[in-house]
Amino acid sequence: MSGLSISRRGLLTGLSVLGASAAIGACGAKTGSDRTSTAGAKADTSGDTVRVGLLNSLSGTMAISEVTVHNALLLAVKEINADGGVLGKKLDPVSQDGASDWPTFAEKAEALITGDKVAATFGCWTSASRKAVKPVFERHRSLLFYPVQYEGLEQSPYIFYTGATTNQQIVPALDYLRKKGLTRLYLVGSDYVFPRTANKIIRAYAKGNGMRVLGEDYAPLGSTEFSTIVNKVKESGADAVFNTLNGDSNVAFFKEYKSSGLSAKALPVLSVSIAEEEVKSIGAPYLEGQLTAWNYYQTTPGAANTAFVEAYQAAYGKDKPTSDPMEAAYLSVHLWKAMVEKAGSFDVAKVKAAADGITFDAPEGTTTVDGATQHVHKTARIGRIGADGLITEVWSSGGPIKPDPYLKGYDWASGLS
Amino acid sequence: MTVVLNQSFTGVGIGAVLLLVALGLTLTFGQMGVINMAHGEFIMAGAYTAYVLQRSVDGTGLSLLLALPPAFLVAGTIGALLEWLLVRRLYARPLDTLLVTWGVSLMLQQLARDVFGAPNVQTRAPDLLTGNVSVAGVTLAANRLAILGLALLSVLALTLVLRLTPLGRRIRAVVQNRDLAEVSGIATERVDRTTFFIGSGLAGVAGVALTLVGPIGPTMGTNYIVDAFLVVVVGGIGQLKGSVITAFALGVLQSVLEYSTTVSVAKVAVLVAIVAFLQWRPQGLYTLRTRSLA
Numbered sequence: 086m087s088g089l090s091i092s093r094r095g096l097l098t099g100l101s102v103l104g105a106s107a108a109i110g111a112c113g114a115k116t117g118s119d120r121t122s123t124a125g126a127k128a129d130t131s132g133d134t135v136r137v138g139l140l141n142s143l144s145g146t147m148a149i150s151e152v153t154v155h156n157a158l159l160l161a162v163k164e165i166n167a168d169g170g171v172l173g174k175k176l177d178p179v180s181q182d183g184a185s186d187w188p189t190f191a192e193k194a195e196a197l198i199t200g201d202k203v204a205a206t207f208g209c210w211t212s213a214s215r216k217a218v219k220p221v222f223e224r225h226r227s228l229l230f231y232p233v234q235y236e237g238l239e240q241s242p243y244i245f246y247t248g249a250t251t252n253q254q255i256v257p258a259l260d261y262l263r264k265k266g267l268t269r270l271y272l273v274g275s276d277y278v279f280p281r282t283a284n285k286i287i288r289a290y291a292k293g294n295g296m297r298v299l300g301e302d303y304a305p306l307g308s309t310e311f312s313t314i315v316n317k318v319k320e321s322g323a324d325a326v327f328n329t330l331n332g333d334s335n336v337a338f339f340k341e342y343k344s345s346g347l348s349a350k351a352l353p354v355l356s357v358s359i360a361e362e363e364v365k366s367i368g369a370p371y372l373e374g375q376l377t378a379w380n381y382y383q384t385t386p387g388a389a390n391t392a393f394v395e396a397y398q399a400a401y402g403k404d405k406p407t408s409d410p411m412e413a414a415y416l417s418v419h420l421w422k423a424m425v426e427k428a429g430s431f432d433v434a435k436v437k438a439a440a441d442g443i444t445f446d447a448p449e450g451t452t453t454v455d456g457a458t459q460h461v462h463k464t465a466r467i468g469r470i471g472a473d474g475l476i477t478e479v480w481s482s483g484g485p486i487k488p489d490p491y492l493k494g495y496d497w498a499s500g501l502s
Numbered sequence: 503m504t505v506v507l508n509q510s511f512t513g514v515g516i517g518a519v520l521l522l523v524a525l526g527l528t529l530t531f532g533q534m535g536v537i538n539m540a541h542g543e544f545i546m547a548g549a550y551t552a553y554v555l556q557r558s559v560d561g562t563g564l565s566l567l568l569a570l571p572p573a574f575l576v577a578g579t580i581g582a583l584l585e586w587l588l589v590r591r592l593y594a595r596p597l598d599t600l601l602v603t604w605g606v607s608l609m610l611q612q613l614a615r616d617v618f619g620a621p622n623v624q625t626r627a628p629d630l631l632t633g634n635v636s637v638a639g640v641t642l643a644a645n646r647l648a649i650l651g652l653a654l655l656s657v658l659a660l661t662l663v664l665r666l667t668p669l670g671r672r673i674r675a676v677v678q679n680r681d682l683a684e685v686s687g688i689a690t691e692r693v694d695r696t697t698f699f700i701g702s703g704l705a706g707v708a709g710v711a712l713t714l715v716g717p718i719g720p721t722m723g724t725n726y727i728v729d730a731f732l733v734v735v736v737g738g739i740g741q742l743k744g745s746v747i748t749a750f751a752l753g754v755l756q757s758v759l760e761y762s763t764t765v766s767v768a769k770v771a772v773l774v775a776i777v778a779f780l781q782w783r784p785q786g787l788y789t790l791r792t793r794s795l796a
Binding site: 314341 | 505508509512515516519620621622623624626631632633634641643644645646714715716717719721722724725756757760761764765766769
């Protein structure tokens with residue numbers, strides 16, 4: 086959910102001219118899809134190979150993050166093919182570029198399902214792109230595997246969510262802070278749906294668990310002026326900052342944080358959108374000692390992860406980090422393979438029916454699919470950012486947490502819808 | 503009380519950034535009337551110059567200081583090239599200039615993306631500038647102080663050039679009355695190019711300074727371009743002191759409003775204040791009074 090940058094407010098009359106031409110440009114860039122669809126377009130699984138769709142932004146503002154997910158997906162496909170494929174058929178990955186543009190995502194999803202007749206699709210990053218393609222997959226009764234942590238409160242019958250929902254990331258992060266005695270929070274986030282929803286959940290949690298929210302501030306996406314917000318944080322008397330900023334804003338925020346004399350020791354910041362890739366682009370010296378909440382780190386121990394990191398770096402470069410969304414993407418392909426093999430068929434209804442209880446020995450540990458919610462059981466991990474840019478685990482939930490996208494199992498969350 | 507002082511300093515800090523990014527524009531837009539949407543990319547060029555230099559010199563953050571002259575030259579040269587290739591053919595057509603320079607800005611962004619990659623890069627600041635100093639209970643961030651100093655130095659240098667040098671006299675003459683300057687034997691085309699060079703070069707200097715507070719990336723210029731235009735428009739076309747006053751006034755206003763409300767509300771309120779101000783004084787804070795008929 087990072088990397089968006091939006092140019093700000095129109096000033097000169099001329100800027101509105103630009104706005105208009107930009108809009109025209111955007112329309113022109115779309116390739117029209119005139120295939121009219123009938124419900125339940127059949128995947129073509131008759132040949133020796135089976136096509137699978139990879140739907141990521143390979144261009145535009147989200148490309149920085151989504152290309153890494155795309156790479157991880159390709160790696161998984163390659164491994165599966167080297168291992169004999171799925172039900173004896175090799176996978177043929179079809180990449181479509183969502184171009185960081187939500188309507189384009191919907192069109193490309195349509196093209197993958199009806200044109201390429203893919204057996205399943207993997208991808209999307211921002212919640213906006215997921216919401217854009219959701220009706221397409223539901224209409225065609227085709228499957229999407231979505232690999233990024235998100236704000237919860239969703240459960241489409243045709244989407245499998247392999248990233249964390251809120252009770253596997255944000256709630257454990259709050260548990261951790263509470264146990265550490267850091268009960269007075271300051272919330273800082275980018276001004277759009279994910280941070281606002283997350284902060285609503287944090288406020289409900291705080292109210293029900295004796296924590297206090299001392300302040301809540303939002304900056305427009307792409308904003309780089311944080312001196313006032315940092316001043317407010319400093320004077321609030323908070324014990325910790327809960328950070329849901331996205332993209333470039335993080336750079337400015339952490340630079341300001343450091344130069345105003347605040348540090349991880351005096352006032353730790355816990356971030357939920359900063360993974361290894363983002364640490365690299367913000368600069369490790371500014372983040373050293375700060376906390377993150379994810380389900381996987383490059384340093385997570387285990388043979389499966391060692392193999393994953395080695396394979397990824399062999400394919401894409403020795404200095405390339407692996408991150409949580411990449412791992413969730415990687416495991417999603419393997420989970421799908423296991424579902425298909427259990428079902429003995431590529432048929433979507435049969436695959437869905439076979440999903441419950443499917444496990445995969447993923448880099449983050451053994452993950453199990455929860456058939457009822459179509460999310461996966463995941464271990465929550467709090468990590469500390471090191472000087473080398475890698476993140477080391479300082480706390481974990483001890484075992485996988487059952488997904489609960491609507492937070493039904495939490496009394497304090499009863500007021501949330 | 504500390505809060506008030508802290509916020510005032512924060513406001514001055516924001517103002518210094520605004521002033522620095524707008525300073526070049528007071529020349530190219532303020533003096534020459536060119537709506538240069540690529541100004542933000544000159545800032546970016548300056549920032550990347552600092553990055554490249556630091557990587558090749560490798561070592562202490564002091565290379566940021568050394569990067570100032572090269573950044574001025576690189577951004578200035580790109581600016582002069584732009585003027586020579588495109589802008590000079592469009593002086594009578596401001597809206598076309600706007601579209602053309604916007605296109606150039608997109609091309610420069612893509613170029614940066616291809617050369618340096620899409621992810622942000624960083625420079626290392628000198629240790630001296632990563633800390634802060636406390637004066638009477640007020641925390642002054644060292645990087646903000648450095649930017650403030652640099653902004654004031656740039657204003658001073660620009661003022662001296664415009665007031666005392668023959669070049670400055672020629673620039674002022676062309677701005678005030680182009681025809682009269684031309685019949686007096688001034689090569690106005692060359693003056694235009696030099697003015698554009700200096701204006702763009704100042705954007706490069708701003709770029710180096712901005713590496714202290716924000717990200718260095720292909721789209722960093724777009725974060726500042728609108729603010730830069732705001733400062734020049736409110737300050738008054740063609741007047742340096744208007745821009746200086748406006749930059750600090752907007753900075754303080756923004757920080758005070760941000761403190762008492764939220765970032766978004768503060769931004770809206772500042773814009774509303776600007777619109778109201780321009781209703782009252784459409785020509786901006788200061789105007790250049792000349793006897794020219796145009």
